[in-house]
Amino acid sequence: MHICRAARFATTFKCVWVAAIGACVAVAAVGQSASSPKPPGQLVDLGGHKLHVSCTGHGTPTVVVENGLGDFSFDWILVQANVATFTRICSYDRAGYAWSDPGPKPRTFAQLNLELRDALAKVGERGPFVLVGHSFGGPVVRNFAVTYPHEVGGLVLVDAAFEGQRVGIGGKATMRLGDGAKGRSIPPPHENMTESDKPAAHANPNSEQPQALDSMYKVLPPEQQNLQLWAQAMPEMEDAENSQREWSGEYFSKWLATPQTGKFGATPLIVLSRAEGGYDNDLDVPAVQLEKERKEGQAKLAQLSSNSKQIMVHSGHNMELEAPAEVSAAIRQVVEAVRRHGKL
Numbered sequence: 001m002h003i004c005r006a007a008r009f010a011t012t013f014k015c016v017w018v019a020a021i022g023a024c025v026a027v028a029a030v031g032q033s034a035s036s037p038k039p040p041g042q043l044v045d046l047g048g049h050k051l052h053v054s055c056t057g058h059g060t061p062t063v064v065v066e067n068g069l070g071d072f073s074f075d076w077i078l079v080q081a082n083v084a085t086f087t088r089i090c091s092y093d094r095a096g097y098a099w100s101d102p103g104p105k106p107r108t109f110a111q112l113n114l115e116l117r118d119a120l121a122k123v124g125e126r127g128p129f130v131l132v133g134h135s136f137g138g139p140v141v142r143n144f145a146v147t148y149p150h151e152v153g154g155l156v157l158v159d160a161a162f163e164g165q166r167v168g169i170g171g172k173a174t175m176r177l178g179d180g181a182k183g184r185s186i187p188p189p190h191e192n193m194t195e196s197d198k199p200a201a202h203a204n205p206n207s208e209q210p211q212a213l214d215s216m217y218k219v220l221p222p223e224q225q226n227l228q229l230w231a232q233a234m235p236e237m238e239d240a241e242n243s244q245r246e247w248s249g250e251y252f253s254k255w256l257a258t259p260q261t262g263k264f265g266a267t268p269l270i271v272l273s274r275a276e277g278g279y280d281n282d283l284d285v286p287a288v289q290l291e292k293e294r295k296e297g298q299a300k301l302a303q304l305s306s307n308s309k310q311i312m313v314h315s316g317h318n319m320e321l322e323a324p325a326e327v328s329a330a331i332r333q334v335v336e337a338v339r340r341h342g343k344l
Helices: 073-083 107-122 137-147 215-219 222-234 236-257 287-302 324-339
Strands: 041-044 050-054 064-068 089-093 129-134 152-158 167-168 175-176 269-274 308-313
Touching: 041 107, 041 137, 050 073, 050 107, 064 073, 073 324, 089 107, 089 167, 089 175, 107 137, 107 236, 129 137, 129 324, 137 152, 137 236, 167 308, 215 222, 222 287, 269 287, 269 324, 287 308, 308 324
Parallel strands: 064 089, 064 129, 129 152, 152 269, 269 308
Antiparallel strands: 041 050, 050 089, 167 175
């Protein structure tokens, strides 16, 4: 299982984790579309770049979704519609994704956290929030909770990436998340754009745009399926994701070196994990070992809080599409625990 979404477009997209630059390589790179569809939410000016934030529903606490790599705010439309019936929920697109402008670099967890926090404040959303982190978004919200603990009331980790998780890096080779770190200090985040923050050049703008979506997107309304094709064609996303992967290793390395048990105290936490990893024996590590490591890593995520629960879900990695009812139910449990200041 790769952290980046596999087979997003039928036969056109291949994800690999490259230790040196963390590049997710599109077999057929695509150019930016001539016109952008209307965003469902607001474009929030953070001082030189705008972030797309879409909030619906009423009530507190507000739920905030952090996407996985290559994912977008509208991927969560099924979950967002459910959650909006019992509280407020905000999804957003990280800088460089869909309607959001490219943001300052490097794209560290701290940078992502600052931008999200500032955007929520500018649209009038107030914490403490229930943070939902899917895949790569899992460690991002973990860092948010450590950086801004008083603004986090609860967390839901949706098949989240974890330190030490083994991922493919091309061919049969694998590496553990954190092993490729260079020991660099995390630079302080900033909102002002500089010349060096502009996206790098992109390859082959004349490549054909893929037309066939992976079957898992068929659960989305036609409008959101079309948005998938449009958003994946945005060339800025590749530059943002390269920087995100490159710097994520520094965090994973630090977490591997420091005990994380109890990091969130008694903050309500639900960890949603796939019941089966679905590995094949096509990597340099046997499938049985990959499955053992995955289950151990997911169980350790539940140990981040003394007020936690792990739920096994019979689903693939993209639970927001494949098991939206289960994801919504987990969010509701955490929301209710925050409301009553109690145990899950």
